[in-house]
Amino acid sequence: MLTALDDGWADPARLYREGRRAQLLLEQAREAVAAELRCRPDELSFTSSGTQAVQLAVLGAVQARQSAARGPGHLVASAVEHSSVLNAADWLTRTTGAAVSITGVDRLGRADGGEFAAAVQRERTLLACLQSANHEVGTLQPVEQAVGVCQEHRVPLLVDAGASAGRLPVPAGWSLLTASAHKWGGPAGVGVLAVRKGTRWREPFPADDRENHRVPGFPNVPAVLAAAASLTATGRERAASDTALRALVDRIRAAVPATVPDSVVHGDPDARLPHIVTFSCLYVDGEALVTELDRAGFSVSSGSACVADTRQPSHVLAAMGALTHGNVRVSLPSGTSAESVTQFLDILPPIVEKVRQEVTA
């Protein structure tokens, strides 16, 4: 990261020596990331976040295919997409009048392939959006099936690989792909947008010549270099690290319902991301649970309403029909030790018991 700051500080659009050096490093990073994500370097642009990548993907793909003559059209997204996808779709509804079909999921959080396919086949579908895997419960999505129906009906497919990139191979057949470097262990402030050759896409924001005319503004070259370095490192160590994390998540999935009364683990036990597990404990305040676990040294997230700024429960858990209160999401970084998982599983039952007594008191 420090070498990256020394070498990559200059503006890659400039012709002086430091600028050329930054440009060379940026293009090397692009080639490395493109190879990991299985696309061509000229299809790939770096953005300032995963959210920006999603906004550019959704708005650019839809606006390229909207026309005054044929109307604002229609988009499809599963109900458990990342909020950036759903918010971009909502934005298109409000600003252009585009219709949006939100398609359902089963109890494990897996998109209903039949409902998704039926929505894609509606008239004037301009874009379909399906994540590779769910970011909250880890369930893998039926991307291959979505690719089939989208190709058959000539509808571009956005695959948001934010939760899985760097952990699992990127599924084939997408028209647009998005990811976020901090999710694979890279720095904050780097996202990835890939637009497959032949996919119609138009700049949704005022023109700028950066990143193949796709992303406005001077790219953060040092952060991009660090992101590429961590992705290629993740790629090399992926198999060993994933096997270890998968086994640890299996332990958590088995231990929580066995040791915490009235608890339920969410998501698919097998077809899932290696490192994420989410569970809910009945009769527990999610905020109190997160606070107590933090005090014990464990940083976990929660999909409970009381933890959200909006006071709304997680839209993912709601779409699954899953219990939203007392919710804990554990995301294991690469290299998590078996001892720390044992510690977590030891302190969890007494903490849940304590919070339960406080809430009923």
Place this chain on the structure above:
Amino acid sequence: MTRPVEAPALTIDALGKKCPIPIIMLAEQIRNVRIGQLVEVLADDPAAKTDLPAWCALKSQEFVLTADLAPVPGARTGWSFLVRRSY
């Protein structure tokens, strides 16, 4: 197409109570009605809309329906949830 249902044997007023209090009240009080009778829970916490049916599924109680409460000026929208004690 909601089929008509009989009047609830018990109404629990959890309006203004945050998650998970409405669920705790239901779990405590469902034993106060006979098996086969209905309990109505009134709640306005957004999480209740998901958590009442989810609790019924986890506890094998029968979730009957959700109905919007008539809007009260200045108050949050609330719901009436009907649950049938099944054991």
